[in-house]
Amino acid sequence: MHMLRKYREKAKNLPSSIYHNADKNENSKISNKTDTDSEDEANADLIFEDSVNEYILKMVNFIKELAIFCFIFAAYAAITHDPPKVSKSPAAYPFFPTNSVIKDFYRGQILEAIEQARSSDFSFLMFYAPWDAESQAAKAEFLKTANYLKENVAFAAVNCWQPGSTCRNQYNKVFRWPVLIAYPAFGNGIQYNGPIESSHMISFLQKLMKPVKKASEIILDFEEAFIIAELNTLPGSEEYSVYYSTALKYLENDPLGRISFFVKPVKKTKNQLSFYLWHEVKILDLNQSDWKVDVIMQWILKNIYTTSSWTLPSGSKSLVLSNFLQPGPSLILFTPMNPFYGFSDYYMMLQEISQEYANCNNYAPNFDMKSKRLDNYLTYKHLKKICKSQIYGEKQKDVLSVTTNLVFFNETYNDRKKKNNLNLYEDIKSENCYDIFPQTFKNFRMIEASSSISRKEIKTSMLRDEFDPKSMPNLKKNQYNNKCKNLLEAEKLFKPIFEPVNLESVELSVAKLGCSNQTLEFVALNSLIYYNFAERLGLDLFSKKDRSGVVIVHQKLESHYVMKNAVTSTNIRRFIRNFTNNTLIRSTDTISDITSVTTRSYHFNKTIQRSKPIYVKELTSKNFLDVVLNEGKSVLVMYYSKQCSYCNGISYIFLTLARKLSFVKNLQFRRIDGDINILPWEYTMDAFPTILFFPMFKKEETRVFPSDIPIDLTNLLGFVLSNFDSVTKLNAMYSICLHYQLEKEKRSCFTSVRSYTVALIEQMLKQWRKSNNRHRQIVLHNLRQLKQLQFLFTHKPEDLKLIQLYFNKLKFGLTNDYSSKSKESIKTEL
Known part of the structure; x- marks a missing residue:
């Protein structure tokens, strides 16, 4: 408006001959219409005024466009130059209790954590994300492990998720938490890949602290195979350092430590390893330049061969178990695995049977499994006796003060109060076993004899044995105290089970049965952790005292067979022979038939009082044939699966039709979960949902709802009516x-x-x-x-x-x- 007023004032200042008043021009035009000069002058004035107005309008439009452009430019500059407004990351907070033995670097200070880890002989670090469910579940187990081994291992935890932290910047591509890594004082870290259970982590760290043992004349202290190296073990030996690092590296590939590493000290190194498998011995000769950790590890992993093995599924989607179950049949032994004992008699029974089954060339075994099982039993009995004696009574109190109340299942906890009668060789006395295991009982007798000898006190400037923690007597006593500590903790987890002796049973043989085309794979699963696999096969382990069972799974034929008898050597051998002769009956037991506390969602309680009628009832593999083959009723069955989202919509249509036809008394509507219920082959469906109609009398004329027709209420009603007789x-x-x-x-x-x-x-x-x-x-x-x-x-x-x-x-x-x-x-x- 200011600019418009300015231009109008300039127009008024023009000469009078050019600018005239509008009223005068109008009067001049009315009075002198015939005066041509006056008309020309008036037209000139009008043309000039129009040009001035047009000029003013253009200037106003130009100013508006300039203002809009300046506004857009300023807004664009503000958007592009201002920093993005992002909410701040939440403040870091401790994940573990501040008074615990675990040093929690909850701000992600990974450099400080590793520096502290290297300052200890052994340390165990947990890299976690505080929001992760698996990290939260591992928190309690990691804390139990730390309380148990706090005197020997340093424990720390690092928050590797905290934004802006050094751990987050360094490990920003980790897809799963937690990550557990053990750090020795020297060398690379060893990642733990076993179950996130305190018992397994404790066993892993104890093997990590003693990865190499000294070889004796009779070696029975091993899991499945062992390696003997003749090396120079003097301080500074490079050969022994490589062998020691190899034993540590192997625990990263196999956290259970199925292969034991032994060493025979010699003055001159041969760079030779002897790998003792169950049926042969393999020798590795290396030059000095090839004596490296990677070379030895590749040779071990390439040549290892066992007839059976423990399997550790990760708990998420993996092919660990699937590799054993395909393509042929597999025998699965579900039995408790107690890492504190270092042995499992039932698994060693499986090893013995599998070696006999696979011995096609009449190999002479390198070790006697029966002798090894007997040695484990006698060692357990003797250790249990020592731990109760007065020799270690004072230290036993200290052991009890640091142990944790580790209870995995209520049933396991309750069974601690019951007497376990599943002991092997209950009638064998220790004084009669010297001839069988002279080396073992020689050591036991030396220990017992040393305890009875009175020691003389000698004056010296050095520390006396009882005050020197590194003295030989105290080291031996500490060794047995640790064994007693493990024994007490093992008793809390699960008492050892041994095969009961049946002198009247006839020893069967499965020799060379595995030499045919259809051979069995032998697998063992820890029933304390992986009991859900057994329940999927209809085997309720919680109803058995030994928590053990045997199943043969044939993935290719989609069949499985459950051994109903007790787990003994004779029964397993008979079970294998019957499978080889094709005399076993395919099992139809599934998880829906188990009523244990762990499967409540699959158990249908029939005692609940309902006020409203039930139009569609649930079927299981137990009552399926009795219902659908009833000649007095027509049955409409819908197969569904909890993993089928489309089945939910069809269930509503199925229920609506059942309600509308509720007056038809000789018609029943049923449904069955085809994913968890195993049925005879003729009644097994491979697609969900599937609807079958079983007529009243002629059951052989069963009809399937056509797959090319949409399943809606009209089509489903027409399908049912078309299969009815006239009266129905x-x-x-x-x-x-x-x-x-x-x-x-x-x-x-x-x-x-x-x-x-x-x-x-x-x-x-x-x-x-x-x-x-x-x-x-x-x-x-x-x-x-x-x-x-x-x-x-x-x-x-x-x-x-x-x-x-x-x-x-x-x-x-x-x-x-x-x-x-x-x-x-x-x-x-x-």
Whole structure:
């Protein structure tokens, strides 16, 4: 407006000959119309005024455009130059209790954590994310491990998720938490890849602290195989350092430590390793330049061969178990694995049987499994006796103060109060076993004898033995204290189980049965952790005292076989022989048949009182055949799966139809989870949902709902009616009419029912004319019932009780084919 006012003032200052008042021009034009000079002057004034207004309008538009451009430019500059507004990351907070033995670097200070780890002989670090569920679950187990080994291992935890921290910047591509790494004082870290359970982590760290043992004359202290190296073990030996690092590196690949590493000290190194497998010994000769950790590790992993093995599924999607189950059959032994003991008698039983099964070339075994099992039993008995003696009574109190109350299952905890009678060689006395294991009992007797010898005190400037923690007596005592500590903790987890001795049983042989094309893989699973796998196969381990069971799974044939007898050597061998001879019966037991506390979601409680009727009931593999093969009922079954999202919508349609046909008493609606229930092959479906109709009498004429037709209420009702006989169809039509809400629709429906009844009577009259005398009596009986129904449909269609009475008298189909059951029933009524 200011600019417009400025231009108007400039126009007024023009000469008078050019600018004239509008009123004068108007009067001049009216008075002197004939004066041509005045007209020219007036036109000139108008043209000049129009040009000035046009100029002013252009200037105003230009200023507006300039202002809009400046505004857009300023907004763009503000958007592009201002820093993005991002919410701040949450403040870091301690993940572990501040008074615990674990040093928690909750701000992600990874450099400080590793520096502190290297300052200890052994340290165990947990890299976690505080929001991660698995990290939260591992928190308690890691804390138990730290409390147990706090005197020997330094424990620390690092928050590797905290934004901006050094750990987050360095390990920003980790896809799973937690990550557990053990750091020795020198060398690379060893990642722990076993179960996140305190017992397994404790066993892993104890093996990590003593990865190499000294070889003796009789080696029985091993898991599945062992390696002996003849090396120079003097301080500074490079060969021993490489061998020691190899033993540590192997625990990263196998946290269970199935291979034991032994060393024989020699003055001159041969750079030779002897790998003792169950059937052969493999030798590795290396030059000095090839004596490296990677070379030895590759050789070990390439040549290891065992007839059986423990399997440790990760708990998430993996192919660990699938690799054992495909493509042929596999025998799975579910048994408790207690890492504190270092042995499992049932698993060693499986090793013994599998080695006999796979010995096709009559190999002479390198070690006797029976002797090893007996040695473990006697060692356990002797150690248990020592731990209760007065020799270690004072230290036992200290052991009890640092142990944790580790309870995995309530059943396991309750069984600690019960006496375990599953002991092998219960009648064998220790004094009679010296001839069997002279080396073992020689050591035991030396220990017992040393405890009875009185020691003389000698004056010296050095520390006395009882005050020197590194003295030989204290080291031995500490060694047995640690063994007693492990024994006490092992008793809390699960007591050892040994094969019961049955002197009357006949020893069977499975030798060379594995030499055929269809050979078994032998796998063992820890039943304390992986009991859910057994429940999926219908094996309830919690109902057994030893928590053990045997199953053969044939993935290719989609079959499995459960051993019903107790787990013994004789029963397992008989089970294998029957499988080889194809005499086993395919098991149909599944998780739905187990009623343990761990499978409540699959157990259907029949004692619950319900006020509303149940239109669709659940079937299992136990009652499936009894229900669908009942000749007195027509059954409509829907196969579904909890993993099928489309089945949820179909379930509503199925339930709606069941409610509408609830008046049809000889029709049942059932459903079954085809994913967890194992059925005979002829009743097994490979797609969900699938709907089958089982007719009343002719079960062999079972129909499947067509897969090319959409499953909706109209199509499903048409499918059911098309498979009904005439009388059942009349019953179904009447049941549908009862569920109409509008009176007009209900009357129309009853009209259709009456018309169909008349047509049905006409059809039966034709049959009566063509039938013999015996058949005419049956038809005449049905005609009487239809006559009464027609009368009720016309006058009392709402009288459900009376109509149901006459429908119940029509118990058979109106065809020429009558079952013997229907004939006998009609004779009784006539």
